[in-house]
Amino acid sequence: MTDTAKKPIDEGTESRTQQVLRDIVSGNAILSVLAVVLALLVSAILIAATDKEVQAAAAYFFSRPFDTVAAIWNSVAGAYSALFQGAIYNFRRPGFADGIKPLMETLTFATPLIAAGLGVAIGFRVGLFNIGGRGQMLVAAAAAGWVAFGVPMPFPIHLIVAVIAGLVAGAIWGGIAGLLKARTGANEVIVTIMLNYVGLYLVSYLLRTKGLLQAPGSNNPKSPAMLPTAIFPPLFGPQYPLHWGFILAILATIVCWYLINRSSLGFQFRAVGENSNAARVAGINVKNVYVYAMLISGALVGLAGVAQVLGTVTSGFSEGIDAGIGFDAITVALLGRSRPVGVFFAGILFGALKAGGYSMQAGQGVPIDIILVVQSLIVLFIAAPPLVRAIFRLPKPGAAPRKLAVAEPTAMVSE
Amino acid sequence: MKLELRGITKRFGSLTANDHIDLVVQAGEIHGLLGENGAGKSTLMNVLYGLYQADEGEILLNDTVQHFAGPGDAMKAGIGMVHQHFMLIPVFTVAENVMLGHESTLPGGRLDLATARAKVREISARFGFDVDPDALVEDLPVGVQQRVEIIKALSRDARVLVFDEPTAVLTPQETDELMAVMRKLRDTGTSIVFITHKLREVREVADKITVIRLGKVVGQASPTASNTELASLMVGRAVDLTIDKSPAHPGAIALEVDHLSVIDHHNQLVVNDVSFDVHAGEVLAIAGVQGNGQTELTEALLGLQPKVTGTVSLDGTQLRGRSVRRILDAGVGFIPEDRTEDGLVAQFTIAENLMLDRSTQPPFVKGGRLQLEFLDDFAKEKIEEFDIRAQGIGSLVGTLSGGNQQKVVLARELSRELRLLVAAQPTRGLDVGSIEFVHTQIVAARDAGVPVIVVSTELDEVVALADRIAVMYRGAIVGIVPGDTPRDVLGLMMAGETSVEAGAHA
Numbered sequence: 001m002t003d004t005a006k007k008p009i010d011e012g013t014e015s016r017t018q019q020v021l022r023d024i025v026s027g028n029a030i031l032s033v034l035a036v037v038l039a040l041l042v043s044a045i046l047i048a049a050t051d052k053e054v055q056a057a058a059a060y061f062f063s064r065p066f067d068t069v070a071a072i073w074n075s076v077a078g079a080y081s082a083l084f085q086g087a088i089y090n091f092r093r094p095g096f097a098d099g100i101k102p103l104m105e106t107l108t109f110a111t112p113l114i115a116a117g118l119g120v121a122i123g124f125r126v127g128l129f130n131i132g133g134r135g136q137m138l139v140a141a142a143a144a145g146w147v148a149f150g151v152p153m154p155f156p157i158h159l160i161v162a163v164i165a166g167l168v169a170g171a172i173w174g175g176i177a178g179l180l181k182a183r184t185g186a187n188e189v190i191v192t193i194m195l196n197y198v199g200l201y202l203v204s205y206l207l208r209t210k211g212l213l214q215a216p217g218s219n220n221p222k223s224p225a226m227l228p229t230a231i232f233p234p235l236f237g238p239q240y241p242l243h244w245g246f247i248l249a250i251l252a253t254i255v256c257w258y259l260i261n262r263s264s265l266g267f268q269f270r271a272v273g274e275n276s277n278a279a280r281v282a283g284i285n286v287k288n289v290y291v292y293a294m295l296i297s298g299a300l301v302g303l304a305g306v307a308q309v310l311g312t313v314t315s316g317f318s319e320g321i322d323a324g325i326g327f328d329a330i331t332v333a334l335l336g337r338s339r340p341v342g343v344f345f346a347g348i349l350f351g352a353l354k355a356g357g358y359s360m361q362a363g364q365g366v367p368i369d370i371i372l373v374v375q376s377l378i379v380l381f382i383a384a385p386p387l388v389r390a391i392f393r394l395p396k397p398g399a400a401p402r403k404l405a406v407a408e409p410t411a412m413v414s415e
Numbered sequence: 416m417k418l419e420l421r422g423i424t425k426r427f428g429s430l431t432a433n434d435h436i437d438l439v440v441q442a443g444e445i446h447g448l449l450g451e452n453g454a455g456k457s458t459l460m461n462v463l464y465g466l467y468q469a470d471e472g473e474i475l476l477n478d479t480v481q482h483f484a485g486p487g488d489a490m491k492a493g494i495g496m497v498h499q500h501f502m503l504i505p506v507f508t509v510a511e512n513v514m515l516g517h518e519s520t521l522p523g524g525r526l527d528l529a530t531a532r533a534k535v536r537e538i539s540a541r542f543g544f545d546v547d548p549d550a551l552v553e554d555l556p557v558g559v560q561q562r563v564e565i566i567k568a569l570s571r572d573a574r575v576l577v578f579d580e581p582t583a584v585l586t587p588q589e590t591d592e593l594m595a596v597m598r599k600l601r602d603t604g605t606s607i608v609f610i611t612h613k614l615r616e617v618r619e620v621a622d623k624i625t626v627i628r629l630g631k632v633v634g635q636a637s638p639t640a641s642n643t644e645l646a647s648l649m650v651g652r653a654v655d656l657t658i659d660k661s662p663a664h665p666g667a668i669a670l671e672v673d674h675l676s677v678i679d680h681h682n683q684l685v686v687n688d689v690s691f692d693v694h695a696g697e698v699l700a701i702a703g704v705q706g707n708g709q710t711e712l713t714e715a716l717l718g719l720q721p722k723v724t725g726t727v728s729l730d731g732t733q734l735r736g737r738s739v740r741r742i743l744d745a746g747v748g749f750i751p752e753d754r755t756e757d758g759l760v761a762q763f764t765i766a767e768n769l770m771l772d773r774s775t776q777p778p779f780v781k782g783g784r785l786q787l788e789f790l791d792d793f794a795k796e797k798i799e800e801f802d803i804r805a806q807g808i809g810s811l812v813g814t815l816s817g818g819n820q821q822k823v824v825l826a827r828e829l830s831r832e833l834r835l836l837v838a839a840q841p842t843r844g845l846d847v848g849s850i851e852f853v854h855t856q857i858v859a860a861r862d863a864g865v866p867v868i869v870v871s872t873e874l875d876e877v878v879a880l881a882d883r884i885a886v887m888y889r890g891a892i893v894g895i896v897p898g899d900t901p902r903d904v905l906g907l908m909m910a911g912e913t914s915v916e917a918g919a920h921a
Binding site: 262263264265267268270271274275277278279280281282283284285 | 717719738739740742743744749751756757758759760761762763767770771772774775780783784785787
């Protein structure tokens with residue numbers, strides 16, 4: 001019975017999404033970088049086009065064309081330098097300690113993005129679309145938060161227990177989707193999306209209910225502040241927001257790299273992700289792999305939720321604590337080509353866009369929505385590798401004269 | 416109609432798939448186009464059909480130069496193609512399929528099905544096809560579906576018909592019928608190009624044979640040429656078509672399959688109460704036309720089918736109901752029918768594919784950690800031993816030729832301690848050289864005392880390898896006969912006659 005339900009998914013719709021995933025995963029780093037460059041270029045056009053001064057100068061373009069060019073330059077250069085100064089280093093501030101603050105901000109934003117991005121990437125490598133980042137983050141944040149404000153313990157133990165509670169909660173929320181897929185053949189895309197809503201309303205209920213997560217003496221759907229014993233200590237002193245969660249993100253990157261590239265489990269993950277049929281015939285238990293992958297994926301996304309409540313927003317959380325990271329993580333994983341190191345840098349780039357976006361808006365009046373446009377364009381260009389290749393005149397993968405590929409084209413034709 | 420190709424050249428990047436190919440097909444001639452997979456036969460025909468534009472050269476019909484921008488132009492000029500994989504819509508009727516693409520309509524946009532039906536009947540009558548215009552294509556046997564393809568081409572007044580590997584899906588009897596149809600078409604003046612890599616068929620039906628290798632015409636031959644001559648032309652060196660096989664020395668019964676039945680995921684009984692045994696040091700070939708339950712039978716042996724009844728015991732241990740993992744661990748080696756789909760991970764390296772079915776145990780994995788150094792040494796050794804042509808152990812398997820891919824599968828399976836080898840269609844789609852290699856390896860495994868099951872739809876392969884032959888038809892074994900049973904008897908058994916009816920002495 002389970003198999004009649006499962007077969008068509010495995011062979012029909014699934015193979016299609018898995019095909020797309022495979023294409024995305026097999027793309028190379030250069031394409032990722034070029035996609036970012038292209039996205040920034042196109043956004044530059046938008047920034048210039050929406051700039052009041054550019055519009056004014058363009059009105060008399062034919063009498064003084066140089067004015068328009070100068071205005072465009074000012075507008076784009078201004079916006080991107082504000083982005084840089086808000087994200088990496090602010091030259092206007094006195095001294096290195098102050099100037100580097102934006103980078104610290106960037107890394108703080110990057111921490112949950114890296115963790116959740118790794119979670120989504122692990123799913124991708126197994127051929128699973130984990131769209132359930134929001135639910136997994138919220139549940140993990142609630143679990144970690146409850147331990148952190150409600151169960152007093154001495155310092156390092158309290159923090160460790162809270163982190164573990166969050167990871168386990170995230171793993172369970174992800175694992176439910178994995179289990180349903182393995183046992184009934186349910187499509188993990190639909191299940192994880194639905195679990196987002198279940199998680200959201202569950203946490204929302206807990207936050208509204210006295211004696212559960214709601215702060216005592218308040219009617220707002222918000223938790224109490226975390227106890228100081230369960231908060232990630234600052235990494236470089238209290239003047240910077242960056243906390244030890246970032247170290248956990250680095251560790252998670254290393255662990256994921258090891259898992260995927262060096263461990264037996266990761267080998268099975270990749271085999272299932274690339275060709276689940278061959279994996280099954282080779283004796284790999286594909287159903288178990290789905291469950292393990294979703295458990296690990298959920299735990300990593302859960303780490304993002306943990307970093308939010310125990311590091312970034314320690315004054316108590318509400319149902320918006322996920323801050324859209326669960327979805328941004330999908331983009332981060334795509335941009336990082338689902339490779340742990342790639343995800344790490346993609347996470348930092350997105351952290352930089354977030355951090356820099358605010359100063360771009362404040363300094364240059366460029367709407368922060370432009371950051372969303374940049375992010376969306378990155379996804380668009382990554383999803384369309386042939387387009388990027390055509391623009392930069394890159395060779396097609398496999399078209400390079402490789403000796404062994406010689407038999408390929410005719411072989412394909414004669415199929 | 417006379418077809419002439421002059422100096423056709425087609426390049427894909429740095430690869431020249433067709434290199435100045437000249438070909439003349441006279442009106443009323445069956446012209447065999449013989450070559451291995453990847454020799455450029457299909458590319459040439461796609462150029463002729465307008466699917467590809469030639470880089471150089473021209474196509475002439477009755478001595479007039481033609482320019483085809485697409486299949487539409489080719490069809491208009493009178494070229495028809497019967498593809499290897501039928502281009503039919505299963506849920507449409509025969510008449511609907513035949514009119515598809517050039518539908519004529521009645522006033523008000525209604526489809527003129529009556530004309531299409533009449534046309535199907537008329538062509539059927541002319542060539543003695545028994546095709547009902549209102550039958551759904553999906554309900555028709557494969558041989559009849561192929562006739563629908565032929566009718567489709569003829570309904571567009573094709574005067575040149577191209578058959579692309581038409582016998583791959585047919586029983587020997589259906590193949591004979593197809594050949595009769597081809598002769599009838601020839602006698603009405605149609606020119607026929609018959610693309611194949613099967614020597615016997617081309618010798619039987621073709622009036623003239625052109626052999627191509629690596630994109631070039633390497634020779635013309637007459638149908639009187641011997642198999643060995645043709646094969647040597649095809650491969651470019653002397654080929655030994657007979658396998659050096661000493662008589663088997665069967666030992667004790669190793670595998671016993673008893674009353675095995677399989678129900679597939681459509682709830683169809685696909686393997687029906689099958690019983691047989693295999694001795695150590697013996698090759699049991701399972702013959703039969705594609706789709707008679709052989710695939711499901713091998714999958715059941717491997718634990719890949721969920722609904723199986725009966726018993727499978729290997730050296731006394733019950734295999735049925737065990738997981739694939741445990742069946743592999745019991746010493747079963749498996750060469751799957753579809754190597755790209757079930758046997759290999761195209762995006763993995765040769766080395767990674769070599770450890771695919773031992774991904775959890777020593778020697779490749781210790782303490783959950785991949786033993787990459789061991790794997791590298793192992794892969795280098797196997798590349799040498801099995802003569803896998805690749806740049807190195809890090810080459811992606813997807814970039815290898817079919818023959819080399821199959822060698823990777825063989826290397827993986829044969830490097831384990833085997834107590835049973837199940838090889839399903841082990842040489843499908845391979846070139847003659849690789850077929851030789853694979854057969855030699857299978858015989859070597861047999862001689863080492865391993866019981867071997869070879870599933871094949873190619874009679875040549877069955878006859879070459881088998882010590883005993885089990886013939887399957889509609890999920891059941893119609894008979895188990897000795898390895899030297901004549902082909903015509905096997906052919907009749909493949910069509911469902913029992914060994915006694917077919918005249919076998921077993």
